Each structure stands twice: as C-alpha cells, then as structure tokens.
Amino acid sequence: SMAALEAAAEMGRIFEAEIEGLFGEDINWFYLSHLPFMSEISEFTGTKREIGDLSMENEVSAQIKRLRRVFLKTGERTQIKYSFRTVRGKVENELITASSAVDLITLGRLGQSFMRDRALGKTALSLLKQTHKPILLLQHGIKNGQSILVVVNESEVSERALKLAAHLAEKRNSPISILLTDHAS
Numbered sequence: 761s762m763a764a765l766e767a768a769a770e771m772g773r774i775f776e777a778e779i780e781g782l783f784g785e786d787i788n789w790f791y792l793s794h795l796p797f798m799s800e801i802s803e804f805t806g807t808k809r810e811i812g813d814l815s816m817e818n819e820v821s822a823q824i825k826r827l828r829r830v831f832l833k834t835g836e837r838t839q840i841k842y843s844f845r846t847v848r849g850k851v852e853n854e855l856i857t858a859s860s861a862v863d864l865i866t867l868g869r870l871g872q873s874f875m876r877d878r879a880l881g882k883t884a885l886s887l888l889k890q891t892h893k894p895i896l897l898l899q900h901g902i903k904n905g906q907s908i909l910v911v912v913n914e915s916e917v918s919e920r921a922l923k924l925a926a927h928l929a930e931k932r933n934s935p936i937s938i939l940l941t942d943h944a945s
Contacts (some may be wrong), residue, residue, distance in 0.1 A: 761866075761868030762830075762868075762869060763868060763897070764866040764867050764868045764897075765830070765831070765834055765866075767835070767866050767896060768896075769834050769835070769837075769838040769840055769842075769865040770838070770854070770931075771843065771864070771896075771924075772838065772840035772841070772842070772927070773839070773840050773868075774830055774839045774927070774931060777840075777841075777863070778840070778841035778842060778843065779835075779840060779841075779842045779843075780842070780843045780845070780858075780862065781827070781831050781842065781843070781844040781845070781849075782844075782845060782846075782854070782855065782858050783823075783824055783827055783844070783845075783846045783891075784846075784847055784848075784849070784855060785820055785824075785846055785847065785848040785849075786849035786850070786851050787848055787849050787850060788850075790813070791814055792811070793811050793812055793813050793815070793816035794813065795823055798811040799811055800808070806889070806913055808866065812851060820937045828845070830845045851883055852883055852886035852887065852890070854868070854883070854922075855883065855887060856886075856891055857889050858888065859887070859891045859893050862893065863893070863894075864893065864894050864895075864896060864924070865887060865891070865893050865894070865896065866895075866896045866897045867883065867884055867887065867895060867896070867897055868881070868884075868897070874906055884928045891917075892917060893916055893917070894920060894921040894924065896924075906934055907927050907934060907935045907936065907937050908928055908929050908932075908934050908935070908936050908937070909936075909938075909939060910922055910925040910936060910937070910938055910939070911939045912938060912939070912940055912941070913940070913941045913942065
C-alpha cells in the first residue's frame with residue numbers, strides 16, 4: 761500500500777499530524793504454516809520449498825524490517841512525525857481496533873490478492889462496513905490532477921471527509937466527484 765503511505769505522509773505534512781503505520785501479521789499465515797502439505801513455489805524460479813513455522817516467522821520478520829525502512833525513509837523525506845508497529849491476529853479485527861484511536865485511515869484499494877480485478881480488497885471492504893472513521897482508499901499509480909471521489913451522507917464524519925477532499929483537491933490540482941448516500945452509517 762505504497763500509495764496509502766505516500767498519501768498519509770502528504771497529509772501528515774499538510775496538516776502537521778503524526779502518521780502511524782500498522783502491519784497486521786495475519787494469524788492465518790501461521791496456522792497454515794503448521795500444515796504438513798504447505799509449500800511455496802517461487803514466482804521467479806518455479807522451485808518448490810516447504811513452509812514451516814520458522815520459515816514463516818523469518819519471512820514475516822523480513823517483510824516487517826523492509827516496511828520499517830520504507831517508513832523511516834518516508835518520514836525523513838517528508839519530515840513528519842511517524843510511528844510503526846505490528847500486531848498479530850485477524851487483520852480486519854486488528855485494524856478496526858486500531859482505528860478507534862485515529863482521525864483518518866489510509867489504505868490501499870487492493871491487498872495482496874490475485875484477484876486484482878475486484879473493485880475493493882477484503883480488508884478495505886471490511887473496514888468500510890465496520891468502522892465509522894473516514895477512510896482514504898488509494899490505488900497505486902494515481903497522479904496529481906486525477907479526480908478524487910468522496911462518499912458522503914449527512915454525518916459529521918462526512919463533513920470532515922468532504923473538507924479533507926477539498927483540501928487535497930486544491931493541493932493536488934484535482935477535481936472532486938461527490939457521491940451522496942442516504943445511509944448515515
């Protein structure tokens with residue numbers, strides 16, 4: 761979700777706010793690594809290797825280290841305050857719990873699914889249904905000048921989302937598309 765990180769960093773800089781990165785270690789990865797028939801096929805070489813507890817821990821640790829470095833570089837480049845932490849559990853539940861302490865959630869539109877033609881990823885859909893926080897969904901490759909879509913209703917959160925969208929549109933020289941719903945939640 762590099763687009764989400766870049767947008768969060770840009771908004772952190774604009775609004776002089778701190779951003780928090782949260783990496784969810786999906787507990788299902790670790791359940792699957794216990795299964796004796798689990799293996800991984802390299803997308804580069806086509807070779808097969810067994811997946812076990814230790815290899816899963818090592819893979820996740822390497823990914824976390826890489827993401828911490830990306831966060832550090834982004835924070836230094838944009839000169840924003842930031843923090844980064846990891847949680848282990850069901851990703852959607854962990855994100856919903858963490859969302860109670862933030863003003864805005866930025867998230868990539870799609871996750872790591874092979875179903876790239878889906879309108880939204882599973883995590884994004886879950887958060888949209890289960891939290892009342894403003895959510896900024898981003899897609900890799902979106903450039904300045906492209907339209908910003910904001911979904912609003914008569915809630916206070918929607919009013920803040922509309923103001924944020926207007927501010928971003930002004931900063932990015934982008935038009936705004938507004939979708940008005942009659943659902944308050």
